[in-house]
Amino acid sequence: MDKWNLFQRFLITENAQISIWDFVINAIIILVLSLILEFTYSRCAKSLSGRKAFGANFFLIAFTTMLIISIVKSSLALSLGLVGALSIVRFRSAIKEPEELAYLFFTIAIGLGMGANQRIVTVVGAIVLLAIIWVRYLTSAKTRKQNLYLTVSSTGERKPGLENIDSVVREIFKASKLVRYDETADLIEAAFWIEIKKTDDLQQFKIRLNEINPEIRISFVDNNSF
Numbered sequence: 615m616d617k618w619n620l621f622q623r624f625l626i627t628e629n630a631q632i633s634i635w636d637f638v639i640n641a642i643i644i645l646v647l648s649l650i651l652e653f654t655y656s657r658c659a660k661s662l663s664g665r666k667a668f669g670a671n672f673f674l675i676a677f678t679t680m681l682i683i684s685i686v687k688s689s690l691a692l693s694l695g696l697v698g699a700l701s702i703v704r705f706r707s708a709i710k711e712p713e714e715l716a717y718l719f720f721t722i723a724i725g726l727g728m729g730a731n732q733r734i735v736t737v738v739g740a741i742v743l744l745a746i747i748w749v750r751y752l753t754s755a756k757t758r759k760q761n762l763y764l765t766v767s768s769t770g771e772r773k774p775g776l777e778n779i780d781s782v783v784r785e786i787f788k789a790s791k792l793v794r795y796d797e798t799a800d801l802i803e804a805a806f807w808i809e810i811k812k813t814d815d816l817q818q819f820k821i822r823l824n825e826i827n828p829e830i831r832i833s834f835v836d837n838n839s840f
Contacts, residue, residue: 640728647724647740648673655717658751676725683729767803768830779804786819
């Protein structure tokens, strides 16, 4: 009976007290690392859309992870309760590219490390990984790229099909993604996110489409959300 009472006390007794000052310091460190990571993602990521919107979630994810770990690490019962809660709640996120998942794991790792109060290891590890990302970005042999929002529209009987427009887009630009397509009896309109290496690509693209239909309309807009 004594062993059973001892086991119950082990489950319900908090083994560690949460220091409010340690928590505040960890939160400040997470804020700094999250802002640096957000800036790094917006500059170095290869994703063609939503970089700033996606990166803005890094602090929230890291802080929430730290808060959960700071609470459950003080009690085995709370840890078991967290496992039970996670088995009920299903988390879903629209992760479209492996790169996004890698940055999310990076963010969660920061939150886990600070929640476990491993400041030195977490900060050093984050700095090393951020340095590697920036070195690879700065020493890349690729020409610096610009992301644009491309709209192609055409009317009349000579309007090209989507397959014709898409083939020219893929041929001229380094990377592209179709985001909108509308077609009626008199109008066809397609919108892409594109990545260009030099401005000459824009003129070449215009010439190629004018060969299909001289009256085709093309617009390029810089999108700051990339």
